[in-house]
Amino acid sequence: MTKSYNALLLLGxxxxxxxxxxxxxAQEGEPIRVGVAFPQTGxxxxxxxxxxxxxxxxIDEINANGGLLGRPVxxxxxxxxxxxxxxxxxxxxxxxxxxxxxxxxxxxxGETLAMSEVALQEEVIYVAPVGKxxxxxxxxxPYQFRIAANTxxxxxxxxxxxxxxxxQKICTILFDYAYGHDLLKGFEKALESAGSDAEIxxxxxxxxxxxxxxxxxxxxxxxxxxxxxxxxxxxEFLAFAKQASSFGxxxxxxxxxxxxxxxxQDIMEQLGxxxxxxxxxxxxxxxxxxxxxxxxxxxxxxxxxxxxEHPNPWPSVGYIGMQALAAGIEAAGSTxxxxxxxxxxxxxxxxxxGELTIGGExxxxxxxxxxxxxxxxxxxxxxxxxxxxxxxxxxxxx
Amino acid sequence: MKAxxxxxxxxxxxxxLALVPLSGSTYLVYLATQIxxxxxxATSLNLLVGYGGLISFGHAAFFAIGGxxxxxxxxxxxxxxxxxxxxxxxxxxxxxxIIGFFCVRLTAYYFSMLTLAFGQLVxxxxxKWRAVTGGDDGFLRVAVPEWLATxxxxxxxxxxxxxxxxxxxxxxxxxxxxxxxxxxxxxxxRAGFLGVNTRLVQxxxxxxxxxxxxxxxxxxxxxxxxxFPNSAWWLQSAEVLIMVVLGGIGxxxxxxxxxLALILLNRLTLQLTExxxxxxxxxxxxxxxxxxxxxxxxxxxxPAPGLRDxxxxxxxx
Numbered sequence: 001m002t003k004s005y006n007a008l009l010l011l012g013x014x015x016x017x018x019x020x021x022x023x024x025x026a027q028e029g030e031p032i033r034v035g036v037a038f039p040q041t042g043x044x045x046x047x048x049x050x051x052x053x054x055x056x057x058x059i060d061e062i063n064a065n066g067g068l069l070g071r072p073v074x075x076x077x078x079x080x081x082x083x084x085x086x087x088x089x090x091x092x093x094x095x096x097x098x099x100x101x102x103x104x105x106x107x108x109x110g111e112t113l114a115m116s117e118v119a120l121q122e123e124v125i126y127v128a129p130v131g132k133x134x135x136x137x138x139x140x141x142p143y144q145f146r147i148a149a150n151t152x153x154x155x156x157x158x159x160x161x162x163x164x165x166x167x168q169k170i171c172t173i174l175f176d177y178a179y180g181h182d183l184l185k186g187f188e189k190a191l192e193s194a195g196s197d198a199e200i201x202x203x204x205x206x207x208x209x210x211x212x213x214x215x216x217x218x219x220x221x222x223x224x225x226x227x228x229x230x231x232x233x234x235x236e237f238l239a240f241a242k243q244a245s246s247f248g249x250x251x252x253x254x255x256x257x258x259x260x261x262x263x264x265q266d267i268m269e270q271l272g273x274x275x276x277x278x279x280x281x282x283x284x285x286x287x288x289x290x291x292x293x294x295x296x297x298x299x300x301x302x303x304x305x306x307x308x309e310h311p312n313p314w315p316s317v318g319y320i321g322m323q324a325l326a327a328g329i330e331a332a333g334s335t336x337x338x339x340x341x342x343x344x345x346x347x348x349x350x351x352x353x354g355e356l357t358i359g360g361e362x363x364x365x366x367x368x369x370x371x372x373x374x375x376x377x378x379x380x381x382x383x384x385x386x387x388x389x390x391x392x393x394x395x396x397x398x
Numbered sequence: 399m400k401a402x403x404x405x406x407x408x409x410x411x412x413x414x415l416a417l418v419p420l421s422g423s424t425y426l427v428y429l430a431t432q433i434x435x436x437x438x439x440a441t442s443l444n445l446l447v448g449y450g451g452l453i454s455f456g457h458a459a460f461f462a463i464g465g466x467x468x469x470x471x472x473x474x475x476x477x478x479x480x481x482x483x484x485x486x487x488x489x490x491x492x493x494x495x496i497i498g499f500f501c502v503r504l505t506a507y508y509f510s511m512l513t514l515a516f517g518q519l520v521x522x523x524x525x526k527w528r529a530v531t532g533g534d535d536g537f538l539r540v541a542v543p544e545w546l547a548t549x550x551x552x553x554x555x556x557x558x559x560x561x562x563x564x565x566x567x568x569x570x571x572x573x574x575x576x577x578x579x580x581x582x583x584x585x586x587x588r589a590g591f592l593g594v595n596t597r598l599v600q601x602x603x604x605x606x607x608x609x610x611x612x613x614x615x616x617x618x619x620x621x622x623x624x625x626f627p628n629s630a631w632w633l634q635s636a637e638v639l640i641m642v643v644l645g646g647i648g649x650x651x652x653x654x655x656x657x658l659a660l661i662l663l664n665r666l667t668l669q670l671t672e673x674x675x676x677x678x679x680x681x682x683x684x685x686x687x688x689x690x691x692x693x694x695x696x697x698x699x700x701p702a703p704g705l706r707d708x709x710x711x712x713x714x715x
Contacts, residue, residue: 040672041668041672041674041675045672079668079672083626083628084536084622084624084626084628085622085626085628085629088622088624089428089432089665092425092428093425093665095424096423096424096425096428097425109534109535110534110535110536110626110628113535113536113538113624114536114622114624114626117538117539117622117623117624118623120623121623133535135532135535135538139538139539176526177525177526177533177534178528178532178533178534178535179534181528208534
C-alpha cells in the first residue's frame with residue numbers, strides 16, 4: 001500500500017514536475033518524518049530489511065506511547081541497494097522527495113560514508129546504526145552520529161580478549177581492504193594502550209572475495225604464533241572455516257579471536273556443525289544474553305514479527321539507532337536540526353544494551369561495545385556463544 | 399532527420415532543460431543532473447559501440463578514471479574546477495590511449511574481453527591504492543567550489559558541460575572521421591585496402607570515447623561529493639551498455655533516450671517491486687528480439703547506415 005502510494009507520488013513528481021519540496025515545514029501535530037535507507041535488493045538485502053524492521057519496531061513503540069514531543073513518527077523507507085552511489089540516491093530521495101527530518105541507514109562502509117556526505121550537503125541529521133568504518137569519524141562533520149561500534153572497538157576488543165587469554169605471539173588474518181586495515185589499527189592501538197607485551201609475528205592479507213585460503217592457512221600453520229586475530233567476516237568465514245578445519249588449524253591450541261560478527265545468529269545457523277568450537281568471536285547482539293526483562297521483551301516482539309524462534313541481531317542495531325535519535329529529539333524538545341545536534345552531543349540514553357553515551361562535538365560516536373563469547377555446542381542444530389560478555393568501548397573506541 | 403533540424407531540436411531541448419530548477423523541486427534537479435551525466439556517459443560509449451562497432455565491457459573504467467582524477471585534482475591539489483575537469487579529461491585521454499593501444503589490436507570477442515579485463519584492473523587499482531583513492535572507503539569530501547555548491551547551480555553547470563560535450567561528439571560522429579569509423583565497422587579489410595589506417599582510427603575512437611566518459615565521471619564525482627571503486631566495476635560498464643542497447647545502438651540520440659528511460663524506469667519500479675533486475679532482463683530480451691533498434695527505432699530513427707540487415711539502406715543518423 002505504502003509502496004504503491006510512494007510510486008504514484010514519484011510518478012507524479014517525475015512526470016508533472018510538480019513541486020513537493022518546501023511544503024514540509026514541520027508543524028505542530030504533524031508527523032516527525034524519519035527516513036530509512038538500507039539494501040532491499042542486492043548484497044545485504046536480508047540484513048538491511050531486518051535492520052529496518054528494528055527501526056520500525058522502535059517507531060511503533062514510540063507511537064504507541066504517544067509519539068515524540070506529542071507528535072507521531074512516520075517512517076519512510078528507500079532501497080540503498082548495497083552500493084554507495086545508490087545509497088547517495090536513496091538518501092537524497094528521502095530528503096528531497098519524502099522531506100524527512102532525520103535519516104538512518106547504510107549497511108556497508110561505502111553506503112555509510114556516501115550517506116554521510118549527503119547529510120553534510122543537505123544539513124540533515126544522519127544516524128549510522130550499522131557502519132563501523134573509522135573513516136566516518138575521521139571525516140567528521142556535525143550532522144553525522146554513529147550508534148554502531150566502530151572498527152577501533154571491534155579490533156580493540158579482540159586485542160583485549162587475546163591479551164586476557166595470554167597470547168604472546170599473534171598471527172593476523174585480515175582482508176586486504178579498508179576494513180581489514182582499520183581493524184588492525186584498532187587492534188594495535190588497544191594492545192599498546194593495555195601495555196601488552198604481545199607482538200604480531202605473522203600477518204596474512206587474503207584479498208576480499210578470495211575462494212582459496214590455502215596459502216594463508218599454510219602461513220599461519222607454519223608460524224609459531226599462539227594467538228590468531230581474524231577479520232574474515234560473516235559469510236566469508238564459511239569457506240575459510242571449512243578449509244582451515246581440514247588443515248586442523250583450529251585444533252592446534254592457538255587462541256582465536258574472530259572479528260566480523262561471526263557469532264551472529266544468521267552466520268551460526270549457516271555454519272552449523274562446520275563452526276569450530278572454542279574460538280572467541282563477536283556479535284552485535286545474541287538472543288540468549290543478557291537475560292533481562294528489557295531484552296526479553298524486545299526478543300518476544302522480534303519473534304512475533306519475524307516468526308523466528310532465534311532472532312538474528314540485525315533488528316537490534318536498527319532498534320538502538322532509533323532509540324538514540326528519539327532520545328535526542330526528546331532532549332532537544334524540538335526537531336530543529338541544530339537543537340537536536342546540541343542535545344545529542346554528550347547525551348546518555350537508555351538503550352536495549354544498557355545506557356549508552358554519545359560523544360561530543362568532533363566525535364559523535366556512541367560508546368557502543370560488543371558482545372563476545374566463545375563458540376560451543378548447544379542443544380540446537382547450531383553452535384552458540386558461551387561465556388558471553390559485553391566488552392565496553394570507552395577505552396578502545398578512539 | 400536532417401542534421402540542422404537535429405541541432406535545432408537539441409538547442410530547444412537544452413533551453414527547456416535549463417528551466418528545470420524553476421520547478422523549485424530539489425528532487426527533480428538531482429534526478430535531472432543524474433540523467434544528464436549518464437546521457438554523456440552513454441553517448442560516449444555509443445561512439446565506440448555504435449559508430450566504431452567496438453563493443454566495450456569496460457567503459458566504466460574511464461568514467462572512474464575521470465572521476466578520481468577530477469576529485470584528486472580538486473580536493474588533494476586544490477586545482478580550480480575549470481582546470482580540474484579538463485585536467486581529468488587529459489588524464490583519461492592518456493590512459494584511454496594506452497589501454498586502447500592494446501585493445502584495438504584485438505577484434506570482436508577478444509577486444510570485448512580485453513576491455514573487461516582492463517576495466518577490472520582499473521577497479522583493482524581504485525580498490526587497492528588506498529593512499530590516493532581511499533580504497534573501499536571511497537574518495538570523500540570532494541571539494542566542489544562554492545559557486546557550484548547548490549543543486550541548481552551544479553545542474554546548470556552540468557547541463558552546459560554535457561551540452562558542449564555532446565555537441566563535440568556529434569561533430570565527431572558526423573565528420574569524415576566518424577564516417578571512417580563506420581567504414582571500418584562495416585568492413586575492416588576493405589577500409590584497409592582503401593588506405594585507411596584502421597587501427598589508428600579505432601584507437602582515436604577509443605580515446606575520444608574514453609575521454610568523454612572521463613568527463614562524465616568528473617561531473618559525477620562532484621555530483622555525489624564522493625566516489626567509490628564500484629564506479630569502475632563491470633556492472634557499471636554493463637549498465638551503460640544497456641542504456642545504449644535500450645536506446646538504440648548507432649542512432650546518435652538513441653543512447654540519450656536509453657539513459658533517460660533506464661534511470662526513470664529504475665527509480666520508478668524500485669518503489670513498486672524489489673524485482674527490478676528481473677524486470678530489466680525482460681525489458682532487454684524484448685528489446686533485443688522485437689525492437690533491435692531500441693527506443694529510438696520505435697520513433698523512426700534508424701541506426702547508422704548498414705549496422706544490421708538493412709545494410710546499404712540510406713540513413714542519415
